[in-house]
Amino acid sequence: xxxxxxxxxxxxxELGKLPGIGEKSAQRLAFHIINLSxxxxxxxxxxxxxxxxxxxxxxxxxxxxxxxxxDICENPKRDQETICVVQNSxxxxxxxxxxxxxxxxxxLHGAISPLDGIGPQDIKARExxxxxxxxxxxxxxxxxxxxxxxxxxxxxxxNLISPLGVKVTRLAKGIxxxxxxxxxxxxxxxxxxxxRNEI
Amino acid sequence: xxxxxxxxxxxxEQPYKEQDKILTIFTEDEGKIQCIARGxxxxxxxxxxxxxxxxxSEFVYYPGKNFGIIxxxxxxxxxxxxxxxxxKMALASYLLDLMYNAYEFxxxxxxxxxxxxxxxxxMSGGKAKNDLILVGAFQMKLVSYLGYRPGLERCMICQDDQxxxxxxxxxxxxxxxxxxxxxxxxxxxxxxxxxxLLQDFLRQPIKQLKDREVSxxxxxxxxxxxxxxxxxxxxxxxxxxxxxxxxxNPLG
Numbered sequence: 001x002x003x004x005x006x007x008x009x010x011x012x013x014e015l016g017k018l019p020g021i022g023e024k025s026a027q028r029l030a031f032h033i034i035n036l037s038x039x040x041x042x043x044x045x046x047x048x049x050x051x052x053x054x055x056x057x058x059x060x061x062x063x064x065x066x067x068x069x070x071d072i073c074e075n076p077k078r079d080q081e082t083i084c085v086v087q088n089s090x091x092x093x094x095x096x097x098x099x100x101x102x103x104x105x106x107x108l109h110g111a112i113s114p115l116d117g118i119g120p121q122d123i124k125a126r127e128x129x130x131x132x133x134x135x136x137x138x139x140x141x142x143x144x145x146x147x148x149x150x151x152x153x154x155x156x157x158x159n160l161i162s163p164l165g166v167k168v169t170r171l172a173k174g175i176x177x178x179x180x181x182x183x184x185x186x187x188x189x190x191x192x193x194x195x196r197n198e199i
Numbered sequence: 200x201x202x203x204x205x206x207x208x209x210x211x212e213q214p215y216k217e218q219d220k221i222l223t224i225f226t227e228d229e230g231k232i233q234c235i236a237r238g239x240x241x242x243x244x245x246x247x248x249x250x251x252x253x254x255x256s257e258f259v260y261y262p263g264k265n266f267g268i269i270x271x272x273x274x275x276x277x278x279x280x281x282x283x284x285x286x287k288m289a290l291a292s293y294l295l296d297l298m299y300n301a302y303e304f305x306x307x308x309x310x311x312x313x314x315x316x317x318x319x320x321x322m323s324g325g326k327a328k329n330d331l332i333l334v335g336a337f338q339m340k341l342v343s344y345l346g347y348r349p350g351l352e353r354c355m356i357c358q359d360d361q362x363x364x365x366x367x368x369x370x371x372x373x374x375x376x377x378x379x380x381x382x383x384x385x386x387x388x389x390x391x392x393x394x395x396l397l398q399d400f401l402r403q404p405i406k407q408l409k410d411r412e413v414s415x416x417x418x419x420x421x422x423x424x425x426x427x428x429x430x431x432x433x434x435x436x437x438x439x440x441x442x443x444x445x446x447x448n449p450l451g
Contacts, residue, residue: 112285115439
């Protein structure tokens with residue numbers, strides 16, 4: 001990359017470190033950025049710096065927020081008796097897009113993984129149990145990923161929460177919308193049969 | 200390059216790029232290999248279930264110098280019930296970790312793969328009296344297969360078969376009370392029942408051992424001993440075993 005000015009080369013290098021950005025995309029973005037007006041550049045750099053400086057974890061649910069308590073936890077119109085447990089904050093945004101769920105959340109920031117040495121003490125499991133103990137929660141929905149680690153985490157937490165007299169549920173598994181039955185794997189089909197509904 | 204078709208067990212997975220995974224697969228015909236599974240973190244990927252950890256699948260892949268590229272895969276067995284019990288999952292993960300640590304890439308061992316599949320089958324199906332026995336038997340058979348079979352009949356120093364009370368990691372087997380002073384390094388105390396169990400791990404098939412009843416405290420001691428011994432022999436310690444030990448007191 002010796003044919004670029006040093007400052008541009010550095011910008012390409014930094015942009016190329018972002019996930020999903022290869023060298024070509026980094027170059028495109030860099031050329032776009034140097035062509036922005038001074039106000040646009042200031043706004044972009046200010047947004048980057050303030051996002052990094054102000055984003056913290058909500059003290060109740062541990063999602064990312066720019067306040068002490070996030071908007072969802074603070075909203076009295078949300079169902080205060082239901083907690084949906086997710087692995088990371090991005091899962092909350094996915095569920096919120098559905099507009100189907102109106103309860104609270106709890107972000108674990110990972111899943112139990114023996115092979116990676118991630119145990120219950122490395123995720124926000126203890127915080128979840130404390131939260132359930134301190135408030136009047138009636139149902140905990142386990143919305144961890146349908147991977148080996150996600151399933152084991154849900155089962156492990158479920159076993160700890162159930163004795164507290166709280167209903168523990170797990171998101172249903174089944175055939176994705178628009179998928180052909182013949183291409184669906186056996187495990188998903190078994191789970192779809194197990195979770196079938198009356199119509 | 201010609202496609203390769205083989206059955207194998209996914210023993211490790213790492214996320215790669217946005218939607219891909221790098222899988223370490225222990226295959227029947229090609230040994231331990233690494234493959235890139237493209238797009239398998241997408242919701243609609245047809246390879247989703249067959250490329251998860253613990254999945255025993257039939258893989259079709261393009262071989263490469265370092266990484267193969269998965270072209271097709273069909274799930275044969277997912278050992279799904281392992282996900283429902285964290286202790287079982289931790290123990291099963293330890294077995295995968297052992298396979299990963301014990302073998303080099305492209306090193307083959309279809310017999311040990313078959314043994315591991317049997318152990319996972321019994322473990323996930325709840326068919327053993329004590330899962331720790333399955334783990335101990337696998338540890339012993341694996342280390343023996345790798346060429347480090349421990350001496351369990353006579354004292355490794357004086358060759359006497361009386362008053363055997365210790366297992367010496369550095370001496371690769373049992374030693375008698377009289378030779379205790381002559382050895383350095385880590386020693387494990389053995390009672391006659393533990394010694395008999397270690398010997399049976401060598402002699403008896405898994406099918407027979409799964410019905411063996413033993414106290415969990417004693418079985419854990421044997422597992423600890425064998426894990427230490429394997430680590431000494433292959434020069435690598437298992438992260439998953441350390442996890443299992445911390446899990447016995449999870450939130451403490």
